[in-house]
Amino acid sequence: MWTTFTQHVGMLVAPAYQQLVFIGLGVIFIVSGVPFAMNLIKPNPISGVRTRKTLSDPRIWYLANSYFGKRWILTGIVIIVVAVALRLTAMSPATYSSICVLVVFGGLMLTSVMTLIYTKRV
Numbered sequence: 001m002w003t004t005f006t007q008h009v010g011m012l013v014a015p016a017y018q019q020l021v022f023i024g025l026g027v028i029f030i031v032s033g034v035p036f037a038m039n040l041i042k043p044n045p046i047s048g049v050r051t052r053k054t055l056s057d058p059r060i061w062y063l064a065n066s067y068f069g070k071r072w073i074l075t076g077i078v079i080i081v082v083a084v085a086l087r088l089t090a091m092s093p094a095t096y097s098s099i100c101v102l103v104v105f106g107g108l109m110l111t112s113v114m115t116l117i118y119t120k121r122v
Contacts, residue, residue: 018093022083022100029076029107036069049115053122064119071114075107 035041039062041048043055049064082103086096 018096018100019083019087022104023080025104026076026079026083029079030073031076033069033072033076036065037073038069039066041065049119051116051119053119060119060122063122064115067118068111068115071111075111078107079103 036048043058043061045055048054048061049068051064054061054064079100083100086099091099
């Protein structure tokens with residue numbers, strides 16, 4: 001199933017453009033993380049780390065969202081580095097896409113779990 005998915009992704013995105021797609025995703029992660037890291041997002045019900053704890057105390061909101069933003073930026077940097085480094089190897093486009101997709105989703109999950117653990121400890 002996973003191989004079929006990544007083969008379809010590989011066919012939809014020409015090999016020459018795969019790297020640009022993943023670099024673009026990394027840039028989106030970085031750009032979207034900056035406002036959180038810089039505490040520019042006020043407590044709200046739409047975006048950010050929204051738990052009972054963060055919504056009940058502005059101090060916790062800013063700590064949790066700053067923590068999240070910094071890790072989100074780091075995830076974006078890792079995505080870009082992996083996308084560039086893997087393109088220098090002689091792997092197939094399907095393998096390249098599979099690894100990059102795993103890095104994107106792995107970074108998303110790791111950042112989310114780390115932020116929730118941090119928020120519980122604050």
